[in-house]
Amino acid sequence: xxxxxxxxxxxxxxxxxxxxxxxxxxxxxxxxxxxxxxxxxxxxxxxxxxxxxxxxxxxxxxxxxxxxxxxxxxxxxxxxxxxxxxxxxxxxxxxxxxxxxxxxxxxxxxxxxxxxxxxxxxxxxxxxxxxxxxxxxxxxxxxxxxxxxxxxxxxxxxxxxxxxxxxxxxxxxxxxxxxxxxxxxxxxxxxxxxxxxxxxxxxxxxxxxxxxxxxxxxxxxxxxxxxxxxxxxxxxxxxxxxxxxxxxxxxxxxxxxxxxxxxxxxxxxxxxxxxxxxxxxxxxxxxxxxxxxxxxxxxxxxxxxxxxxxxxxxxxxxxxxxxxxxxxxxxxxxxxxxxxxxxxxxxxxxxxxxxxxxxxxxxxxxxxxxxxxxxxxxxxxxxxxxxxxxxxxxxxxxxxxxxxxxxxxxxxxxxxxxxxxxxxxxxxxxxxxxxxxxxxxxxxxxxxxxxxxxxxxxxxxxxxxxxxxxxxxxxxxxxxxxxxxxxxxxxxxxxxxxxxxxxxxxxxxxxxxxxxxxxxxxxxxxxxxxxxxxxxxxxxxxxxxxxxxxxxxxxxxxxxxxxxxxxxxxxxxxxxxxxxxxxxxxxxxxxxxxxxxxxxxxxxxxxxxxxxxxxxxxxxxxxxxxxxxxxxxxxxxxxxxxxxxxxxxxxxxxxxxxxxxxxxxxxxxxxxxxxxxxxxxxxxxxxxxxxxxxxxxxxxxxxxxxxxxxxxxxxxxxxxxxxxxxxxxxxxxxxxxxxxxxxxxxxxxxxxxxxxxxxxxxx
Amino acid sequence: xxxxxxxxxxxxxxxxxxxxxxxxxxxxxxxxxxxxxxxxxxxxxxxxxxxxxxxxxxxxxxxxxxxxxxxxxxxxxxxxx
Numbered sequence: 001x002x003x004x005x006x007x008x009x010x011x012x013x014x015x016x017x018x019x020x021x022x023x024x025x026x027x028x029x030x031x032x033x034x035x036x037x038x039x040x041x042x043x044x045x046x047x048x049x050x051x052x053x054x055x056x057x058x059x060x061x062x063x064x065x066x067x068x069x070x071x072x073x074x075x076x077x078x079x080x081x082x083x084x085x086x087x088x089x090x091x092x093x094x095x096x097x098x099x100x101x102x103x104x105x106x107x108x109x110x111x112x113x114x115x116x117x118x119x120x121x122x123x124x125x126x127x128x129x130x131x132x133x134x135x136x137x138x139x140x141x142x143x144x145x146x147x148x149x150x151x152x153x154x155x156x157x158x159x160x161x162x163x164x165x166x167x168x169x170x171x172x173x174x175x176x177x178x179x180x181x182x183x184x185x186x187x188x189x190x191x192x193x194x195x196x197x198x199x200x201x202x203x204x205x206x207x208x209x210x211x212x213x214x215x216x217x218x219x220x221x222x223x224x225x226x227x228x229x230x231x232x233x234x235x236x237x238x239x240x241x242x243x244x245x246x247x248x249x250x251x252x253x254x255x256x257x258x259x260x261x262x263x264x265x266x267x268x269x270x271x272x273x274x275x276x277x278x279x280x281x282x283x284x285x286x287x288x289x290x291x292x293x294x295x296x297x298x299x300x301x302x303x304x305x306x307x308x309x310x311x312x313x314x315x316x317x318x319x320x321x322x323x324x325x326x327x328x329x330x331x332x333x334x335x336x337x338x339x340x341x342x343x344x345x346x347x348x349x350x351x352x353x354x355x356x357x358x359x360x361x362x363x364x365x366x367x368x369x370x371x372x373x374x375x376x377x378x379x380x381x382x383x384x385x386x387x388x389x390x391x392x393x394x395x396x397x398x399x400x401x402x403x404x405x406x407x408x409x410x411x412x413x414x415x416x417x418x419x420x421x422x423x424x425x426x427x428x429x430x431x432x433x434x435x436x437x438x439x440x441x442x443x444x445x446x447x448x449x450x451x452x453x454x455x456x457x458x459x460x461x462x463x464x465x466x467x468x469x470x471x472x473x474x475x476x477x478x479x480x481x482x483x484x485x486x487x488x489x490x491x492x493x494x495x496x497x498x499x500x501x502x503x504x505x506x507x508x509x510x511x512x513x514x515x516x517x518x519x520x521x522x523x524x525x526x527x528x529x530x531x532x533x534x535x536x537x538x539x540x541x542x543x544x545x546x547x548x549x550x551x552x553x554x555x556x557x558x559x560x561x562x563x564x565x566x567x568x569x570x571x572x573x574x575x576x577x578x579x580x581x582x583x584x585x586x587x588x589x590x591x592x593x594x595x596x597x598x599x600x601x602x603x604x605x606x607x608x609x610x611x612x613x614x615x616x617x618x619x620x621x622x623x624x625x626x627x628x629x630x631x632x633x634x635x636x637x638x639x640x641x642x643x644x645x646x647x648x649x650x651x652x653x654x655x656x657x658x659x660x661x662x663x664x665x666x667x668x669x670x671x672x673x674x675x676x677x678x679x680x681x682x683x684x685x686x687x688x689x690x691x692x693x694x695x696x697x698x699x700x701x702x703x704x705x706x707x708x709x710x711x712x713x714x715x716x717x718x719x720x721x722x723x724x725x726x727x728x729x730x731x732x733x734x735x736x737x738x739x740x741x742x743x744x745x746x747x748x749x750x751x752x753x754x755x756x757x758x759x760x761x762x763x
Numbered sequence: 764x765x766x767x768x769x770x771x772x773x774x775x776x777x778x779x780x781x782x783x784x785x786x787x788x789x790x791x792x793x794x795x796x797x798x799x800x801x802x803x804x805x806x807x808x809x810x811x812x813x814x815x816x817x818x819x820x821x822x823x824x825x826x827x828x829x830x831x832x833x834x835x836x837x838x839x840x841x842x843x844x
Contacts, residue, residue, distance in 0.1 A: 009820075092810060094810075171775075172771050172772055172774075172775075172776065176775075185822070186771065187770075187771060187772070187839075188770065188771035189770060189771075216844075271844075272844050273843065273844025274844075276842075276844075348839045349839075349841065349842075352838065352839070352841075379842060379843060379844040380844050381843075381844035382843065382844060383842065383843060383844055385767065415835075424816045424834030424836075425768060425770070425815055426815030426820065426836045426840055427834065428818060428820040429818045429819070462842045463843070464820065464843075465843075466820070466822065466842070466843060467820075467822065468822065468823070468842050469823075530842060530843045530844055531841065531842050531843025531844070532843055533843070610823060610824055612819065612820070612821045612822070612824050612827060613819045613820070613821075614820065645825050659778060712819070719843075721844070722843050722844060
C-alpha cells in the first residue's frame with residue numbers, strides 16, 4: 001500500500017475541501033456500467049459505418065471502383081477521398097492545442113492520391129448492418145501502385161530514402177533546401193561554447209539510445225455517432241479530449257460552418273493525448289450527409305493500433321562532459337523522432353525538455369522531425385519528453401558511475417532552481433525540483449538496501465504544463481445545491497477537482513456540487529483537455545465563477561438586511577452581517593438560494609478566460625528490479641515516484657495520475673513496441689501481441705506528493721498528468737543496468753534482449 | 764525596452780540573429796515591433812510561438828503586460844497529452 005494512500009483525509013491549512021479525498025463523482029456510473037462511452041450512444045435508424053484501409057505502407061492510388069459496393073442492397077453510402085473538399089493549398093487551423101495543417105489533417109482522415117501507411121483510410125461505407133457494411137468493403141476495388149516505404153527514422157533521413165511528400169523542405173535550417181526531404185524540421189537550442197565546455201571536462205560519456213513507437217493504449221476505442229440534419233445542422237456524439245476540437249476539425253475538413261456542428265462529449269475511456277485529433281467523426285458526418293441517416297462508427301482494437309497515433313520511435317545521441325566533482329560543463333543532445341505519415345513529431349518539446357532539469361553552461365540540443373510510413377503520431381503524455389529523458393538520464397547514470405557519485409548527488413549538484421535559466425530559455429520561478437529530489441532522498445525506499453540480485457535505477461523528468469482558454473459556469477439550485485458546468489472532458493478526475501474547488505469557495509459540502517461536462521452549444525469555448533491544463537486553467541475559471549456567485553449571494557443578503565454589501569462577508573457557506581446593530585443571524589447558501597426568485601432571480605455565474613502562468617512540474621523516480629537469469633524477464637519489485645504537484649486538489653486522483661504514468665512508462669521500457677514486417681505492416685496490432693503491463697505485472701507504486709504551490713492558481717495547483725511518464729523509461733533501464741551490469745541502450749528491454757545482453761556479458 | 768531572445772524557428776526571419784531589444788508594453792505591441800523589424804516574423808510568432816515573459820509562459824495572450832526591462836524568450840507553443 002502506498003505511503004501516501006494511507007494518509008487520512010487532511011485538507012491543506014485553512015481549507016475545508018481542497019486537499020481531501022471525497023468519493024469520485026463519476027465512480028458510481030463507472031463501476032455500475034451506467035457511464036455512457038462513445039460506443040454506448042445510439043440513434044433511431046442509425047447506420048453502421050466502416051472504413052476500408054490500405055494494406056500497403058506506401059502506394060499510389062491508381063483507381064477506386066465503388067460501383068459493386070454501392071449496388072449491394074442495404075448499402076446507403078460509399079465515399080472516398082474524392083468526396084471531401086480538396087485542399088490544394090495548405091492552411092493552418094487552430095482548434096486543438098496548436099496550429100495544425102489543414103491538409104495533413106484532412107489527408108490523414110481519408111487518403112487522396114497516395115496511401116502513406118498500412119491502415120490509412122481509403123474509402124468508407126454506411127449500411128444497415130455490420131455484415132452488409134463488411135461485405136460492401138470487400139466489394140470496393142482499389143488499384144494500387146506500390147512504392148518503396150521507410151519505417152526507420154534514420155533510414156528516412158537518408159538522401160536516397162523513399163520520399164513521402166514532395167512538398168516538404170526542411171524548415172528551421174539557415175538555408176532553404178532545394179530538394180524535398182522526409183526531414184520536416186530541425187529544432188535547435190544552444191547556449192555557451194560547446195567546444196570550450198568539453199575541453200574543460202575531466203570526464204566525458206557518450207551514448208546512442210533508441211526507443212520504439214508505442215501506443216497510448218486507452219481502453220476505449222474511438223467511437224462516434226453523427227447525424228447530418230436536412231437543415232444542414234449536424235450533431236456529433238463522440239468520445240474525445242475536446243468537443244470543441246472535434247467541432248473545429250470536422251468543420252474545416254468538411255468545409256462547413258462551425259456553428260452548424262454541435263458536439264456532445266461522451267464519457268471517455270482514456271485518452272492520454274491520443275484523442276486530441278479526429279479520425280472517424282468527419283467520415284461519419286459525410287456518410288450521414290450522403291445517406292440521410294445517422295451513422296455510428298466504432299473502431300476495432302486492430303484499427304486503433306494501425307490507424308491512430310502512437311508516439312514516435314526515436315534515436316537519442318547524448319554526450320556529456322563533467323568536472324571530476326560532478327559538475328556538468330557541457331552537453332550535446334541530438335534527437336531524431338518519427339513523425340509518422342505527416343510532419344509533427346513531438347521532437348520540439350523533446351528537445352526543450354531534454355536538459356530542463358540541469359543547469360549546464362554549454363550545450364547544444366538538435367531535434368529532427370522526420371516523416372515515415374507509419375501512422376501519424378499523436379500526443380502521448382508529455383509528448384516527446386520520455387524519449388529524450390531516456391537518453392539523457394541514461395547518460396547521467398553513466399556519468400555518475402564513472403565519477404563514483406550516487407544518482408541523487410550528481411543531480412543535486414547540477415539541479416535547476418528558482419532564478420536559473422531553463423535550457424529552453426525562460427528563467428525558472430516557483431519550482432520544486434530540489435524539494436522533489438529531497439523527498440526521494442528521505443524516502444524509505446532510498447534508505448533501504450537492495451536484496452542480492454536486484455538493481456536500482458533513478459531518473460528525473462520535467463514537463464512545462466500549460467493554461468489556455470476555458471469556460472466554466474456555476475448555477476445554484478433552489479435547494480442550495482450547485483452545478484458546475486465546464487467544456488473540459490474529464491480524462492483524469494477533473495470533475496472531482498472542479499466540484500471540490502467550487503465547494504471550497506461556496507462553503508458547500510462537495511457532495512452538494514454536481515460537476516458536468518457540457519456540449520459545445522451549452523457552454524463557452526474551452527480548449528481540449530491535455531497538457532495537464534484542466535485543473536489549472538478550467539479550475540481557475542470555476543473558482544472565479546464560484547466567487548462571482550458568492551458575491552451575488554452577499555448582495556442578496558445585503559438587500560435582505562438592508563445594509564451595504566460591504567457589510568456582508570461570506571464565511572463557511574453563510575452570509576454574515578457585519579453591522580452589529582442589525583442583530584442579524586447568518587444566512588446559509590440554502591436559505592438565500594430558496595429566496596432567489598424574490599430577491600432578483602436565479603443565481604448563477606459564468607467565467608471565460610485564457611489562463612496564463614502555469615507552473616512546471618518535476619518528477620524523481622526510483623525503481624528496483626529483479627531479472628530472471630533463465631528467461632531475461634525483468635520484474636519491477638519496488639517503485640517510488642515523487643513529484644512537485646503545486647497543491648493536490650484531490651490527492652488520490654493525483655496519486656492515480658502518478659501511478660498511471662509510471663505504469664505506462666514501465667510498459668514502454670520493458671515490452672511495448674510497434675513491430676513491422678519487411679513490407680511495413682504492423683505485426684502485433686492487438687493486446688495479446690502488444691504487451692502492456694497489467695496490475696499483476698507491477699508492484700504498488702508509491703507516490704510522494706511534494707507541494708510547492710504555483711502562486712498563479714487560486715489554490716496553488718500545477719498540472720500533474722504529464723510528468724509521471726517522463727522518468728520511468730530511464731529509471732527502469734538504469735535499474736536493469738544495476739541488476740545485470742550491462743547498459744542496454746535500446747528499448748524495450750524485452751526478455752530475449754536482456755537474456756542476450758546477459759549472455760554476452762557472460763561470454 | 765524588452766530583451767527578446769528567439770530560437771532557430773525564427774532564424775529564417777531574423778537572418779540568424781537570436782537576441783535584440785524591442786519596444787512594446789504588451790505582447791501585441793512586441794509582436795508589432797518584431798514584425799516591423801523582421802517582416803513576416805510577427806505573423807509567424809503569433810501563430811507558432813509562446814512568450815515566456817520573465818519566466819512565466821504566456822500563450823495566445825496579446826494583452827499580457829511586458830515590462831520595460833522584461834526578458835522575453837520566444838518558445839514553440841506547448842501542448843501536451
